[in-house]
Amino acid sequence: MHPLLSDRTALVLYLIVFLVIGLILAALLTGSGNIQWGAAILYSTPMSLLYGLICLSSWYVCRSFPLKTTGTGRIATVFSIAAIISSALWILIGELLASVLSSFSFASSLSNRSATQILLFAGAGIGLYLLSVAVHYLVILFQQSQDDERRALELKILAQTAELRALQAQINPHFLFNSLNSISALTTKDPPAARSMTLLLADFLRQTLKVGADQRIPLSEEIALCRRFIDIEQVRFGTRLQLKDTIADEATSCLVPPLLLQPLIENAVIHGIAHLIDGGTILLEADSHADRLHIRIENPYDPDRPSAKKGGLGLENVRKRLHTLSSTEARLDVSEHNGTFTVNLTLPVFKE
Amino acid sequence: MKSSSHTTTAIVVDDETLAREVLREHIASHPELSIVAECSNGFDAVKAVTELKPDLLFLDIQMPKLNGFEVLELIDHKPTVIFVTAYDQYALKAFEVHAVDYLLKPFSKERFEEALEHAKKNMQRDASPAIEKIVSSVQANDQPVERILIREGSKVHVIPVEKIDYVEAQDDYISVRSDGKSYLKQHRLSQLERALDPARFVRIHRKYILNVDRLARIELYAKDSRVAILKDGTKLQVSRAGYDKLKKLL
Numbered sequence: 045m046h047p048l049l050s051d052r053t054a055l056v057l058y059l060i061v062f063l064v065i066g067l068i069l070a071a072l073l074t075g076s077g078n079i080q081w082g083a084a085i086l087y088s089t090p091m092s093l094l095y096g097l098i099c100l101s102s103w104y105v106c107r108s109f110p111l112k113t114t115g116t117g118r119i120a121t122v123f124s125i126a127a128i129i130s131s132a133l134w135i136l137i138g139e140l141l142a143s144v145l146s147s148f149s150f151a152s153s154l155s156n157r158s159a160t161q162i163l164l165f166a167g168a169g170i171g172l173y174l175l176s177v178a179v180h181y182l183v184i185l186f187q188q189s190q191d192d193e194r195r196a197l198e199l200k201i202l203a204q205t206a207e208l209r210a211l212q213a214q215i216n217p218h219f220l221f222n223s224l225n226s227i228s229a230l231t232t233k234d235p236p237a238a239r240s241m242t243l244l245l246a247d248f249l250r251q252t253l254k255v256g257a258d259q260r261i262p263l264s265e266e267i268a269l270c271r272r273f274i275d276i277e278q279v280r281f282g283t284r285l286q287l288k289d290t291i292a293d294e295a296t297s298c299l300v301p302p303l304l305l306q307p308l309i310e311n312a313v314i315h316g317i318a319h320l321i322d323g324g325t326i327l328l329e330a331d332s333h334a335d336r337l338h339i340r341i342e343n344p345y346d347p348d349r350p351s352a353k354k355g356g357l358g359l360e361n362v363r364k365r366l367h368t369l370s371s372t373e374a375r376l377d378v379s380e381h382n383g384t385f386t387v388n389l390t391l392p393v394f395k396e
Numbered sequence: 397m398k399s400s401s402h403t404t405t406a407i408v409v410d411d412e413t414l415a416r417e418v419l420r421e422h423i424a425s426h427p428e429l430s431i432v433a434e435c436s437n438g439f440d441a442v443k444a445v446t447e448l449k450p451d452l453l454f455l456d457i458q459m460p461k462l463n464g465f466e467v468l469e470l471i472d473h474k475p476t477v478i479f480v481t482a483y484d485q486y487a488l489k490a491f492e493v494h495a496v497d498y499l500l501k502p503f504s505k506e507r508f509e510e511a512l513e514h515a516k517k518n519m520q521r522d523a524s525p526a527i528e529k530i531v532s533s534v535q536a537n538d539q540p541v542e543r544i545l546i547r548e549g550s551k552v553h554v555i556p557v558e559k560i561d562y563v564e565a566q567d568d569y570i571s572v573r574s575d576g577k578s579y580l581k582q583h584r585l586s587q588l589e590r591a592l593d594p595a596r597f598v599r600i601h602r603k604y605i606l607n608v609d610r611l612a613r614i615e616l617y618a619k620d621s622r623v624a625i626l627k628d629g630t631k632l633q634v635s636r637a638g639y640d641k642l643k644k645l646l
Contacts, residue, residue, distance in 0.1 A: 218458075221482035222412070225501035229414035232421060280412050318411070319460045321437050346460065348543065348554045 046103045047183065059096055066092030069168065073161060083151035087142060095134050095169060099176035102126065106180040123177050131169030138165060203368035215252065216310060219277075226279050241279050248272045255302035260394060263330060263337070264296040270309045270328065277313050284323025285313065292331035299394040301365055305339065307358040308387055312343035316385055319346040332393055336373075339389040347383050359387070366391065404519070407433045407448065409441040409467070410456035410480060415501065419454050419480070422508045429512075438462025442470045443550040449473045451519055454499075457481045462545065462552065465534045470547045474524040476515050487534065494530045540593035544572060546579040553579055557596070562632060563588060563605040573630075598645060600624060600638035608645060 048055045066089035073084040105126055109119060139162075146154040223245050230238035251269050255261045267289065274287040287309075305328075312326045324344035331338055359378065366374040366389070374391040406429050410416045416434050423429050429452070433444040438461040445453065445467070453475040457464040464479060465487075479498040481487060491498045497511045497518070518526075544560070546553045561573045565585040572579045589599050600606045610626045614634060617623045622634040624642075634642065 217483045221501055222415075225418065225482060226412070226414045228502035229418040229421075233417060280414065282413055318458070321439075321460050348461070348556065 062092045062096035078156040079153045083153050102177045103180045127170045127173040130173045131166050134169045135166050244276050260299040261302045263298045263300050266305050269306050285317050286325040289328040295330040295332045298337045308341050311358045316343035316345040335393045337391050337393050341387045345385045403430045405432045405450040406452040407450045408454045409435045411436045411459045438467050441467045442552050445471045446550045450475050453477045465531050468531050474527045476519045476523045478511050478515050490533050541591045546581045560607050561610045565603045598641050601633050601635045604632050
């Protein structure tokens with residue numbers, strides 16, 4: 045719907061403008077001397093108000109021919125034709141109105157309108173229509189820029205929410221309680237092991253809190269965090285859980301968002317290794333070529349497990365964070381094949 | 397169910413060695429309790445419970461192969477259960493609602509004693525109704541099932557739903573046809589129908605649920621009576637309502 049039609053004040057203002065235009069047109073008619081003021085106003089103000097309404101229709105035409113995607117020639121043609129048709133229609137209605145009005149004695153002077161005056165009206169009609177087109181395009185542009193601004197803001201909020209959720213999801217309660225249970229088991233059976241597990245856990249939590257505050261950390265720090273995580277989980281899973289990492293030297297100094305990989309490693313444990321009776325090995329590889337950092341995480345999984353449970357939220361969070369990092373250059377690909385789950389990450393290289 | 401002797405037999409099921417050790421340590425201070433088996437995954441648990449019929453079951457929820465609830469679904473002999481879990485909001489709610497005994501890892505000696513005491517009281521009566529209730533309440537989510545679990549003796553078959561050809565009702569049992577073999581399970585066809593994905597499985601007859609991927613064609617057999625011919629040549633009767641459902645889906 046036309047924006048004016050939903051805003052009463054603006055509509056009234058708009059019609060007042062056309063009322064003024066009507067008075068100007070009336071002055072035009074009386075200028076020649078043979079038409080009286082009363083008759084001229086009686087004729088030109090309803091005509092002008094009517095044309096005000098006709099001009100509103102150009103809004104819909106403007107919307108169907110967006111400035112950005114329509115050629116100048118096309119716009120010129122379309123609106124010249126539309127202006128001529130609108131004006132012609134208006135003049136036609138004007139003639140009808142004039143013939144009706146001039147049959148009354150008080151407005152009979154209307155029949156004295158000269159051809160020049162009618163042509164002047166037609167010219168004014170074309171001009172006013174084109175003016176309304178220009179104004180409508182301006183309004184559309186303004187609305188678009190407002191929309192863009194709002195969308196950019198929404199995207200920013202979305203990115204920040206994703207970030208926050210990703211960080212909040214870090215310390216998985218399941219992980220924490222299971223680790224505490226391991227400590228509780230070790231306290232009587234193997235006190236030194238209980239102490240070392242406590243230290244591992246404290247270390248991991250401290251590192252998580254530390255890097256969580258940074259925008260970007262070196263890959264080496266993120267990998268250290270992953271290793272620490274696996275050390276802790278190995279206390280629970282024993283030999284069932286193995287990690288094999290191959291990190292190229294040039295990749296270690298690349299900067300990555302903190303806690304980008306740890307959730308993926310955690311997924312590999314929770315959704316992969318934990319469901320295999322004999323466990324398995326998680327592969328973690330990273331290298332950088334040209335200006336791209338490639339990271340690959342691979343883990344075996346139980347193909348008999350319902351697929352819906354294989355990783356969902358953690359992966360989604362990482363994907364969102366990558367998207368906020370760079371929507372074009374960063375990507376995450378997932379594949380499952382023959383009982384192996386693979387996550388491939390590609391991101392632009394940032395260095396200090 | 398009360399055991400015949402004075403000792404109470406127990407099975408400990410947890411995939412973590414350390415977690416089993418904690419339980420063992422606590423159980424050791426109760427001479428009337430005797431651990432008859434320790435299991436580290438769902439398959440072993442089903443086997444051990446079926447063969448040893450313990451009085452008491454310490455059951456972890458998150459485990460390889462079958463989770464704790466799936467283990468309970470598969471066993472005929474329902475012992476008194478004490479659930480042991482680290483963190484599972486969903487299950488905790490179910491435990492509270494159905495007043496079952498559970499231990500949250502890590503747990504204290506006192507908490508263990510309390511749960512055991514309570515479980516012993518429960519041992520006086522049949523545990524099956526409570527267990528069935530909690531199993532069905534945990535399983536009753538809106539997601540269609542992705543696999544069917546069937547126990548043959550102490551062996552468990554896991555059949556992914558996409559491998560099912562059709563399911564036939566046979567009295568109190570259903571016969572699941574998959575890969576040229578039939579598996580019997582005590583279950584109602586209507587219950588299974590509700591659990592399966594309706595976009596893939598259609599109740600074509602009072603007696604049959606068909607995986608529509610297996611359908612080759614439908615032939616008119618007599619007036620108002622049709623047969624579905626499967627890709628492997630099997631013929632299944634199709635009722636009028638079943639035919640309407642198939643038509644709507646295809």
